[in-house]
Amino acid sequence: MNRMVFAACCGLLLVAAAQADDCRQQLPAWIEQAHPGHATGQVLQDERGRYRVDVEQSICKVWPARPGLTLIAMPLVRAEHDSHGEADLEVLVLDNARQTFLARLIEPNQLDWDAIYVDRLALDTAPYRLRGDDLAFGVRISRRNGSRMNPFAEAELTLYELQEQGLRSLMGALVVESFGGERDDDCIASFGEAKGVLIVTGKVGRDGYRDLLFKRTHTGRRMG
16 A cells, blocks of 8 residues: 555656656747747837846746646846846746636736846745635745845745636735845854745635735844
8 A cells, every 4th residue: 555655656746747847848939929029039029118038037837736727937127237127027827738828917027136136936836725716826036135245035925816807916025035144254144044934824804815824933143
């Protein structure tokens, strides 16, 4: 019996890994589908002006709870300067069978940067069952600076709900991880780190949505 369970678990892991690889291989084609002309280097333009798709930071993931759908997030860079820039976040939901987008949403200036820049995007597919049996998913935006003396990093979470009329953001960016500190020339340093977990409670509140509970822990240390 244990061998059967082990084999089943291994099979699920292999399927998940294959789906992830397949998703990454298809991502360039999906970017071109969403933004025709990107692959050939054409100038892209919409009602907000010119932009380019940041392929390196674009991500995708098959939605485990709804494996017929793939979630995609990509930065649309609007302006780039030596020390700062402007970029929108586009979130898309793809129907795997039809290879068409069910919904897409652009969050203006969500990925702007200056001394603190966007380090990574990640799709959060924890079972956020916020209303009835409806599931939400999240996008995590990780940011950091390049300072050795005053390092800083944080990760923000935004939840999205797929509705018939499209995607809707359910809450503003919630800081779920943060790290910061300072050091001087005498090798004396102090650092602080905080991590949070978003919990969906069983209590139903406004408009049928379950209440959310955010638990956060903080640790600090001093060196030197």
